[in-house]
Amino acid sequence: MSVCADIYYRLPNNTIPKHYEIKLKVDVEKNIFHGKSNVSIIIYEQTRTIHLHSICLNITTKTTTIENIDMRERTKHIARSNHQIVSNNISYWKEMEVIVIYFDYDLTPGNYTLNMEYMGIISDMSGSDMGGFFKIPFINEIRDRKWFVTTHNSATGIRRTFPCWDEPRIKARFKIIVQHHINYTALSNTLGYTREVDVNDGIVQTYFEETPAIPIYLVAIVLCNFPYTNIFENLRDWQRFEMNAILRSRPLFIHNDLIFARHVIANITRYFQDEWRQWRVFPMQEHVAVPGLIDDGMTTKWELTFYRDEDIIYDKEKDNIARKMDIACLIGRKIARQLLNSETSPSWWNHFWLNEGIAGVLFTSKIIDKIIPNSRMSDFFVVQILQESLYLDGQGIMKPLTPWKRTGNISDINSIFSFSYYIKAPAILRMVLHIVGEQVFWNATSKDFWAAVQTAYNETSALISSKINITQIIYPWRTQSHYPILNVTCDKNENSFIIRLKNPSETWRIPLTYTRQSKINFDTSPASIVTFKDKLNIPVPLKDDWIILNLQQSGYYRVNYDTEIWRRIACYLNSKNYKNIHVLNRAQIIDDAFYFTMTSQLNVSIFWELTSYLGQETEYAAWYPMIKVLERISYILPFPNESEYFKTMILEQLKSLLGTIEYSDESNDDYLMECLRQEAVKWACVLNDSSCKTTALNKLQRQLTDLVFRISPGWKKWTYCNGLSIANKAVLTSVCQMYMYETLFQRERKSLEFLACSKHFYINFIMKSEDYNETIFKTIKENGIDNIKFFHYNVAKHARDNSVLDHILENWERAKPTEISTTIALIDIINHIYSKEQLDKIIPNSRMSDLFVVQILQESLYLDEQRIMEFLTWEQKGNTISDINSIFFFSYYIKAPVILRMLQHIVTDQVFWNGIEIYLKKHTCYIAVSYTHLDVYKRQGYYRVNYDAENWRRIACYLNSENYKNIHVVNRAQIIDDAFYFTMTKQLDASIFWELTRYLSRETKYVVWYPMIKVLERISHIFQFPDESKYVKTIILGQLKPLLQTIKYNEDRNDSYLMECLRQEAVKWACVLNDSSCKTIALNKLRQHFTDIVESIPSRSKSRKMILEDYKEIVGFCAMFTTMAQMLSGTLICRNIYKKGSARGVDPMPFLGGIGICILMLRHAWMLGDSNMINANIFGLLTSTIYMIIYYRYAPNTNEVLKLTYKVTIFVVIFLVYAQIEDPTNVEYRFGIVITLLLCIL
Secondary structure, eight states, rough: EESSSSSSSSSTTEEEEEEEEEEEETTTTTTTTEEEEEEEEEESEEEEEEEEESSSSSEOOOTTTEEHHHHHHHHGSSTOOOOOEEEEEEEEEGGGGGEEEHHHHHHHSSEEEEEEEEEEEEEEEOOSSSSEEEEEEOOTTSSEEEEEEOOSSSTGGGGTTOOOOOOOOOOOEEEEEEEEEEEEEEEEEEEEEEEEEETEEEEEEEEEEEOOOOEEGGGOOOOEEEOOEEOOOOOOHHHHTTTEEEEEEEEHHHTTTTTTHHHHHHHHHHHHHHHHTSSSOEEEEEOOOTTTTOOOSOOETEEEEEEEEEHHHHOTTOOOOOHHHHHHHHHHHHHOOOOEEEEEOOOOOOGHHHHHHIIIIIIHHHHHHSSTTOOOHHHHHIIIHHHHHHHHHHTOOOSSSSOSOOOHHHHHHHHHTTTHHHHHHHHHHHHHHOOOOOOHHHHOSSSHHHHHHHHHHHOOOOOOOOOOHHHHHHHHHHHHSSSEEEEEETTTTTHHHHHEEEEETOOOOOOEEEEETOOOOOOOOOEEEOOOOOOHHHHEESSSEEEEGGGOOOOOOEEOOOHHHHHHHHHHHTTTTTSSOHHHHHHHHHHHHHHHHHSSSSSSHHHHHHHGGGGOOHHHHHHHHHHHHHHHHHHGEEEEEEEEHHHHHHHHOOOHHHHHSSOOOOTTTTHHHHHHHHHHHHHHHHTHHHHHHHHHHHHHHHHHHOOSOOEEEEEEOHHHHHHHTTOOHHHEEEEHHHHHHHHHHHOOOHHHHHHTTTTOOOOOOHTTTTTSSSHHHHHHSSSSSHOOOOHEEEEEHTTHHHHHHHHHHTTTTHHTTSSHHHHHHHHHHHTTTTOHHHHHHHHOOOOHHHHIIIIHHHHHHHHHHHHOOOOOOTTOOOOSHHHHHHTTTHHHHHHHHHHHHHHHHHHHHHHHHSTTOOOOOOOOOOOOOOOOSSSSSOOOOOOSOOOOHHHHHHHHHHHTTTTTGGGGHHHHHHHHHHHHHHHTTTOOHHHHHHHGGGGGOOOOOHHHHHHHHHHHHHHHTTTHHHHHHHHHHHHHHHHHHHHHHHHHOOOTTTTOOHHHHHHHHHHHHHHTTTTTHHHHHHHHHHHHHHHHHTTTOOOOHHHHHHHHHHHHHHHHHHHHHHHHHHHTTHHHHHHHHHHOOOOOOOOHHHHHHHHHHHHHHHHHHHHHHHHHHHHHHHHHHHHHHHHHHHHHOOOOOHHHHHHHHHHHHHHHHHHHHHHSSOHHHHHHHHHHHHHHHHHHOO
């Protein structure tokens, strides 16, 4: 194949497929498949080439032919004419994944059949080669490794399986035939039936019914061996809906863990069939739960829907009610998307956001209430999805919904199925719904959505004088990033509210809705569409009137009021009339106020004034933005003095709330009330509220003493962790016993994590205190994995506590798990401490000078930009206790050293240290400016520097040269940190940032890598969206791989502490970004680790084992003969029976029991492979059988003997069946215990 230089991203319109016949022969074991395709096409214009999509397929040129169907029919009267034309060349255009087939003859317009043969590969999930199929490994119920094999689910994935016209506007019919091993079941988009091909090799062929005309991105082929269960369990449902639905999954989950998922699928299917009858009815819907599936946005196909099985499993013993909501939303979105795709296929990839917007959340918000009554999902959607979209859009992360031209670039196509579609698209469509009205909106779900909306709107708004153009309104919302901000001020002179667009240069058509205190009305219709070329005036009827814009947050924009209006709104919220403001607007007020506070557009005191009303708020929708605020400022909570004011404010609100809703769930509570209560108690305990922790302890004590009382799954972690943090010895001992029980019976050891919540217990664990049973400490220590986990849990929770850190360091050999190295243990501690003082305790000579700059100074800049840092001096503060205490906040510990360091560089070291004892009464400091051409000095001043694009590029060019080390290490770090800040604030093009950081592949200084590591942490939330982050991941891995080749994966004893830190961070992020080499090395290290554990058995134990090993045969032989001799004692009883001529008075159980026990012992001996034990029990079985025959011969009542024999037989069979079905890793131990107990009883 040759490569063509000219790139066109759209296929020519001169050739269109109408029917595909695809034959595939799939060999899962050899990771290969062969295919034949016969495609019926129509050629509209004369041509010598045919363009179609293909990637990773080896197409055979000689067998690629085209046949003119029209000529063949006309030439029935022409003898022996061959009208097949063979291609002479196939070229591959790699960038757009297109092949061009060249023919020597002109192809005139008409009907043709294109015939091709090809070969492709089957790749696994870790491989870099993306084959036509990929296979996902999983472990089945008998612990064998199996494969789930499927075509790729990405938007353009099917072109890897067979050559095709892969554009959404093109529809065709598909006839698919798959040849595969009999151990697999083949699935596709229609019903299939199987015929045998080669009985000896176990090869079968599955034929699928022909599909209707569908776009090719809806085609899928699967090979699996999953069982299935019917969704509709009664025949009436099948007949009513004229369809069937089934769910396939691993046998492990299908009967119990997927019951709720089946219930949801059934209810949603019924809803759509009842309420949306105009939609196409599938005769069969298959839902497939796949282990480890990556949901890339295209996992709904024609009649096939895929889920990652972990996403739809519900365990009522472990999962809380929020899990049900997540499962219901996921399934509802997928079914809605599948039905939408069956009705309409967008003409091009960049229109897919419409289907996703409708299906993703809008449909879900309508159907969830049908499945989970009183869930009020519509309100929850606004505060969760819409406000999250605004937050991410404000960070510059979201892309426009239709940002690019209709080119077909592969990265563009895949990127459209990013999380923008799942979050922003529904938010924009909700705004449209409020503009045109719900009835108009839902009546418009047709192939041309916008035309349908316009038509429906015109028909229902005939009496409205001013018409609106829906397409014009929506155009800027789908083609631009970000969102508009409206500023509202109160003009007392003109007695009016004045509304302006913050950035007048932007073009938006904004649906404006508002209400005033004097005339409260939160109805969202009708909305005025405003372009804001100039200000808009709204009269103020009353002197102290407030105004609220964006009713029910129906529009996708933020609103900032002036100080006076914010205070009026705060005053009203803090009154008893706060419920007069719609719950969605109460949530909007908090969310907008926090955004403007964080961007320095609103004074923080007003934010706290607004949120102080939350003490009386009991709606989860209104509390949700405040919960997100707590999550986003939680990083300051480890700094007690800085966060003291925040904690006091928030705890006042939480205590009032919990005084109203209390700590315990009520039977009549709805889902949102349960969510609110769980969030409230979580944060109350995080903020160290004593009442919260006491309540948790009381619940824990009841759980441990009351056999009837059970803590629900959603409350377990909160109860145990917060209760144990203040628990006494008795409670801790009870939980320790739980851990021992979990260890003994090999259960999941959650108690170990809970025990780590008690600082008191961990200190006693280190010191081996006699206050606790030594067995508990010994059990943890001897279980290597538990020992490592317990160390990590405690470090994560308590390392910042100096008393715990001192105990760890002073008793290092006791505290550090023997299974890990000192370096790993220290790094774990360092990752969880916050001060230089604590770091100096660990590593006194750690070269903190450079690390201080990149860690402390840059973090201070970041926090200062977020408006979290207060001034170092407050002139207006008084001498009250609160004023005095408030000055000792973490600004003193982060910002103050930075400012003094800058002063040190201004006056030089000698002057600085000579004058350090002088009390500085003036607090004004001047900016220390240093500059150079290329000889850059170390970063000294507390400020950022932004260059123009040309200067940035020159710096990048120098960094990427061999001379990059001429720039000081601290300034290299500064360049990365400043560049990222200016990129995130849209003052620097992202391409320049990536150009600057490209040189990091050669950088081996942790100080320089540190700001890049912080960048990864701050953008890591996008990594869960594979297509959105693909470009970023590729660039970062391009830096990490060469770095790891230089510094290697293994530690060197000569490495410095900073080198060890760099290596740890590099391997962590390489694996986070799914680098196959990184994971392979990790796997090899894990294998070696377990090998070392086995080989490191204490020599004393080995020596004991070897001593006994020498006498094993002798001891076993003696035991066998001793046992046989004992078994002969039954001859004496039989002799007496024979002499008396009757067995009256003799109990038959020793004989029957002997037979049963020998059978069970024989089964156990077979497990152990002990020949002596097998011989002894065969002998015992024979002798006991003879004894029983003699007894039966002389028994006075043979019927009673037969009944007893029947009971013993059932008993033995039960235990034999148990031995067969029990986990092989456990059966030997447990079966031995059963036999021992039976021997004791007999």
